[in-house]
Structure formats: structure tokens, C-alpha cells
Amino acid sequence: MAIRAKKLVSVLVFCLISLTTNARCDDWSGFQHDLSHSGSSSVNFTDKNLSFLWSFSPTGRTWNYKSGSSVWSSSVSIADVEGKSIVYAGFYNNNFYAVNAEDGSLIWRFIGGNRFNHAPVFAKVNNRSMVFVACADRSIYCLDGLSGEKIWSYETLPWSYMLSEAIPSSPIIIPAGKLSLLVCAVWNSGHAPFNNFQKGELYVLNAATGEKLYSVILSSTPLNSPCFADINGEPAVFISSNDGNLVALNAKDGKIIWQLTLDSGLFSSPSILPDKQAGRIFIGSRFGNLYCLDAATGKTIWTQKTGHAIDSTAAIGNIGGNAYVYIGSYDRNIYCFDAATGEKIWNYKTGDYVVSSCSLATVAEKTVVFAHSLDNKLYCLDGLTGSVIWSFDLGKLIWTYNTRGDTIWSSPAVGMAGGKPILVFPCYDSKLYAFSVAIGGSN
Amino acid sequence: MVERPILPIGNTYLDAFVFLAFFVLLFFAGIALKNRKGIRLRLFVQATAFVFFVFIVHRCFCALRGTIFSFQDIGKNDLNVFNGLFIFVPLIAFTLMFGRIFCGWLCPLGFMQEAFFRNTFIKKFMLDPAPRLKWLRLLLSAAIFFAAIFLLFKFRPKTFFFVQNIAAFWGLVTIIFSVFFLLNQEADLKLKNLRYLLLFAWLVIITLGIFVTDPWCALFGNEIDYSSFVGLFAVLASAVIVPMAWCRYLCPLGAALSLVTKFSQVKIKRKKDLVISKKEARQVCYVQALDEKALDESSCLFCKRCVEAGISDIEEL
Numbered sequence: 082m083a084i085r086a087k088k089l090v091s092v093l094v095f096c097l098i099s100l101t102t103n104a105r106c107d108d109w110s111g112f113q114h115d116l117s118h119s120g121s122s123s124v125n126f127t128d129k130n131l132s133f134l135w136s137f138s139p140t141g142r143t144w145n146y147k148s149g150s151s152v153w154s155s156s157v158s159i160a161d162v163e164g165k166s167i168v169y170a171g172f173y174n175n176n177f178y179a180v181n182a183e184d185g186s187l188i189w190r191f192i193g194g195n196r197f198n199h200a201p202v203f204a205k206v207n208n209r210s211m212v213f214v215a216c217a218d219r220s221i222y223c224l225d226g227l228s229g230e231k232i233w234s235y236e237t238l239p240w241s242y243m244l245s246e247a248i249p250s251s252p253i254i255i256p257a258g259k260l261s262l263l264v265c266a267v268w269n270s271g272h273a274p275f276n277n278f279q280k281g282e283l284y285v286l287n288a289a290t291g292e293k294l295y296s297v298i299l300s301s302t303p304l305n306s307p308c309f310a311d312i313n314g315e316p317a318v319f320i321s322s323n324d325g326n327l328v329a330l331n332a333k334d335g336k337i338i339w340q341l342t343l344d345s346g347l348f349s350s351p352s353i354l355p356d357k358q359a360g361r362i363f364i365g366s367r368f369g370n371l372y373c374l375d376a377a378t379g380k381t382i383w384t385q386k387t388g389h390a391i392d393s394t395a396a397i398g399n400i401g402g403n404a405y406v407y408i409g410s411y412d413r414n415i416y417c418f419d420a421a422t423g424e425k426i427w428n429y430k431t432g433d434y435v436v437s438s439c440s441l442a443t444v445a446e447k448t449v450v451f452a453h454s455l456d457n458k459l460y461c462l463d464g465l466t467g468s469v470i471w472s473f474d475l476g477k478l479i480w481t482y483n484t485r486g487d488t489i490w491s492s493p494a495v496g497m498a499g500g501k502p503i504l505v506f507p508c509y510d511s512k513l514y515a516f517s518v519a520i521g522g523s524n
Numbered sequence: 525m526v527e528r529p530i531l532p533i534g535n536t537y538l539d540a541f542v543f544l545a546f547f548v549l550l551f552f553a554g555i556a557l558k559n560r561k562g563i564r565l566r567l568f569v570q571a572t573a574f575v576f577f578v579f580i581v582h583r584c585f586c587a588l589r590g591t592i593f594s595f596q597d598i599g600k601n602d603l604n605v606f607n608g609l610f611i612f613v614p615l616i617a618f619t620l621m622f623g624r625i626f627c628g629w630l631c632p633l634g635f636m637q638e639a640f641f642r643n644t645f646i647k648k649f650m651l652d653p654a655p656r657l658k659w660l661r662l663l664l665s666a667a668i669f670f671a672a673i674f675l676l677f678k679f680r681p682k683t684f685f686f687v688q689n690i691a692a693f694w695g696l697v698t699i700i701f702s703v704f705f706l707l708n709q710e711a712d713l714k715l716k717n718l719r720y721l722l723l724f725a726w727l728v729i730i731t732l733g734i735f736v737t738d739p740w741c742a743l744f745g746n747e748i749d750y751s752s753f754v755g756l757f758a759v760l761a762s763a764v765i766v767p768m769a770w771c772r773y774l775c776p777l778g779a780a781l782s783l784v785t786k787f788s789q790v791k792i793k794r795k796k797d798l799v800i801s802k803k804e805a806r807q808v809c810y811v812q813a814l815d816e817k818a819l820d821e822s823s824c825l826f827c828k829r830c831v832e833a834g835i836s837d838i839e840e841l
Contacts, residue, residue, distance in 0.1 A: 245600060270599070270600055272599035272600065274599075277599045277602070279600070279601060279602060279603075301601075301602065301603055302536075302601065302603055324535070324536040324537060324538075324603055325529075325536055325537025325538075326535060326536070326537075340535070342528060342529060342532050342535055342536065342537060343528055343537060344526075344527055344528045344529075344537060345537050346537055370527070384527070389749070
């Protein structure tokens, strides 16, 4: 009974975080589900055997993809928009799609000036359903969630011949009184021979209008997706950069609260386990360390070394009142650590690198981990023991070779489609795959 | 042991301490090269570099791959460019001054291979020309070869088998070359010349953007990469049969530096009138750069053993 109560509390905490974005708690509103990047969904699959529901293939050229440069499609956002379940996904073919989550049919598409590499975020702002996405064309777009109509766009840098493609992050929407703020990082670079520059800049915009409130240049290297938490009552944004820095900023004015240089490059985004005081931050480094840091001060609480670099973002789940951290590593393992002590609970060895981030949901009353490995399989593992519940063969990679560490890989997302739980995985065969419990199953 | 940069460069994970240590060790090696007690100092530098880079810093230099990838990153990621080139530039500069001093004095993989040669029993086993021991060495080579093949298949990745196993294949080639050497020791120079061809192949692979791991990555590159481990196993096992087989025949960085060493200011020159026996030459020079009458400059690792033995002199141009 006590365990159930604790479980309920943990679900409520995650729902509370989600609700701050005005999204429903069973929505997968943005990258790694919520503002804290927990990757943990309250969605419950009542049967452990999921079956293929639909796949969505974008139109346009598939042959113009360059391996090593970006993902085939970004991680998705799943939201209930005025009674309609919609999956939002950007693709390498410069298109951003809204797909019916129930049958995989196209609702609308929006054409950008370049690839959509990163996950969008869905939020209700001023009672209007909006989806926000950053594009490699150096712009951040705000689209109507239902119609795809462009509400506003913000160009981070005016176009010139000497500019390279931008590397944006997945945006987040944070509450600030009556305002909703859009926080998004964009890395721009110019290759003019005597005036080349690289700057990773964090932008904070008014989500309703696209007006820039402030921006902070944090690095010369690309920035990863920001996350948000309250530190001692102050709103704080946490963001990591490829040059190995983790920064905590005051969300109100962009002033740096603390900054930490870790052991190696950071390609992983931070995740936060909120608690009464400040919470704990989890982040993996290219040196293979998983760090647990105090969110208020940046002090290290514990570290754990994996066998190789970590690019995956940590997912945080609560099972039986204990918090666990799930993360993939280039050493081919999916790890589960105790969030409080750092003790390794289990590791599951896959056939190849695990680069994408884990997602958590409930399947047949068990907390499970959905994880993708480059052995071309999507795994469903028991969250407590790491045993395989099922694995789905995604088929071989299309291109001949991928350079380790240079490619971003999509992560699975979990949401609801017309009252039915679904698992959506954007795959490198340029398709979105959706799974759900079998028709006639116990769901 | 070092969890974060000791001297971060401009608030980045790049650590000036590593570069400084690399620079200081090379500089010290260069000074010690001309010192009378050079051999003892060399052991000190080797051991220091081994402990520092393998256990304390535990990061790979990526001297070749990092450099080529850095050139591709100019204007896109200046931090990476700096990181990649900062190792390569002093490496070339010191090689132009003191020859392959990095190979002979700093390289942890070379130090490990050389450690086998310091064991009298192994050294005797390697150098004894008795036919019985030759067949035993061949048998051992076959065992190592099949063990490496077994490991390769046991740990093989499911995707990109050939590309992802390049380090392991390079290790297997080390064993094959060792077998050729055992069958015909006169083929040593021809096998050594093949390293330039292998260097070219290596450069082509890297330029194509393929992320090649090396046998040494597992040692001090934080690479729990099975291919790299198999390669390291093959390289170290080969070193028990043929002294420093990897450094002699396959090391791509060694091959690149041996091209540069031709222009070095400090050279080790064989005393012209002194003739020594083949056996003596092999006992003195681990990499067989020395024979009865001459010294192969491009193979010389500047270990100074021949200088100590009174066979060669150090000359400064």
C-alpha cells in the first residue's frame, strides 16, 4: 500500500512538471517527455505484447541524406490537441509533419529552410495549441498545433553565403507568471576565411509572440537541449555544451548561477530529479562518466564510470519509492543506477552502441524501459531487473557506415492515441513506427 | 584519476596540463638524448609517460586521426582543431629536431612491447636461433592468430563488420608479418617498407571519414572497443615472438614519423669502420635497425642502446 502511495506521488510529481507547460500528463510534450527530461511517462500499456500499429513515411527525396550529419527524423512530440491525438516530427527532408496518432495519416506538414533535427515541443499558450520547433535554417518556428499555420518565426542570424547550417536544440516552454517562455539553444557558425565564428547561444523568447527577451552566448560549440527546474524557489535553466560545460542560469535574466567544466565533451543533455530543496542533475560525458550533481551548487554527489562515451540523456524513473537513472553508453550497455547512491542496479548488454535516450512507461503493471541500440533493435526491458520483455528488429541501416559520435539518434516516445497507449519510434529507415497493445488484448 | 581538466583552456574540457606534460616530456627526452646517462633517463621518461598517459590522464593523443579530422573541422569547430593540431605540431617539430623520440621515449605501447624484451627468458626465447625454438615460435604465432580470430568473432559487432574491426585486422596483420619474419628473417626490411603502404591505406580510410580505432586506443584512449582490444592483444602477443613487431611493421604513426625523421637535426650514426656480428646487432637493437655494417635511420627509435654499446654515435647537424 505504501509502495503504491509512493508510486502515486512520483507520478504526480512528473505530472506536475508536465502541467507547467500546459500539456496533459500523458502527453509526451517534448524531448524526453517533460521540462526535467525525465523520459518517464504515466502511460500504462496493460498488455506486455505490443503490436505494430502504423508507420508513417515522409514524402520527398530520401537519397539526399548524408550519414553522420544528422538523424533521419527527430524525436517526436505526442499531444492531445483539442480531442485529436497528434504526433509531431521533423525530418531530414526539411519538412515538419503532424501525423494522426491513431492511424498514422498525415494531418499537415510545414516546410522549413533546412533539416528538422531536434524534437519539437507542444504547449498550450494563451489557450492556443502551439508546437515549437527549431530548424537547421537558423530559425525557431511556432506553428498552430491543429492547422500547421505559422504563428511566428524567429531568425537567430540573417542569412549570408558564409554561414553554415545551424545546430539547434530541442526547445522547452517554461512558465513565468502570466508569460510562457520559450528556451532554445542554437549554434551558428560562419566560415568566412578571416572572420570565422562559432557561437552557441541560448535564446529566451516570448512563446506567444516570438519576441526575444534575452539571449546568452555560452560556448563556441553546439549546445544540447536545456532543461528546467526551480532551485530554492528560483527558476533555473540547465544546459550543457559540447566543450564540456554544464551551466545553470537564472531563467529570469540569463545570469549564470554556476558553471562546471566536466571531464570531456558533453553531448548528453542534463536531466533533473526534482525534490523539495533543489534536486539532482544527471548527465553523461564523452569520457563515459555519469555524473549526479547537486542542482543548487553543481557539486558532485556521485559519479559512475561506464565503459565508453555517453551521448544518451538520462531517463529518471521511480519504482517502489526509489528513483532510478537509466542511460545508454557506447560500451553497448543500457544501465540502471540508483539515483540516491549511484549503485549500479543492472546493465543489459546490447549488440552495439546505445546512443539514443531511454523512455519509461508502465507495461502490465511493471515499469519498463524502452531503449534503442544500434544493433538495430528496439528493446523493452524490465525497469527493476533489466530482463528483456521483448525486442523489435528495426532492420539494417540504409547507409554503409556511421561515424561514432557524430550522429544523433532518435529516442522512443510514449503517449496516448485516442485513449490507447502508443509507443512511437522515429527510425533511420525514414519512417515513424507506432506500436500499441494488440487489438483484442487485455487493454 | 584526473576527473576534470587541471588547467582548462578557456573554460573547456581541453586540458592544457596534458599538452604541457607532452611538451615537457618530449623536451626532456630531447635533452636526455645527448646525455651520457641517456638510457637510464629514457627508462624514467618512458615509465613517467606510461603512468601519466595510461593511468592518470587516460586519454589518447589521436595524433593521426585527430589531425585529419581537425583539418576537416577548420572553420567549423576551432576548439576541436586546436585540440587535434596541438599534439601533432609539437610532435612533428620534435621529430624534426630529435628524430623518432616520441616512439622510443614516450609511446606507452612501445614501452609495453619493450618490457617483454627486458625479460631475460623471453629475450632468449626470441633471439635463440635453434630450429626447435623457431618451430615453437611459429606454433605460438599460430595459436595467437587463432586466438585473435576467435576473439574477433566472439565480440564482433553486428553491423559494419569490416569497418568497425579495422584495429583488430591491423593486429592480425602484425601476427602475419611476424610469421613472415620467423620464416625468413632477411625479409625484415621488405616488411618494414610495407608500413608506408599501410600508412597510405590508413590515411585514405581516415580521410573517408571512417572512425578507425587503433590497438592503443584500448590502452590509453578510454576505448572499450572490442576491435581495439583484439588488436592490442594481437600486438602485445606478437611482441613476445618478434621484438616490437607493431613498431617495426605496422604502426601508422611510426611510419609517418619515420618519413619526417630523415630531416631530423639529431641523428644516430653507425661507426663506419666497426663491424659486428648479426647476433650482436639483434641483441642490441630491438627493432633490428642495426645490422653488421649499417643502421636504418627510418627504423631507429633513438633508444641509444647502440650508442651505449659503442656501435653508434649521436651526431648533431
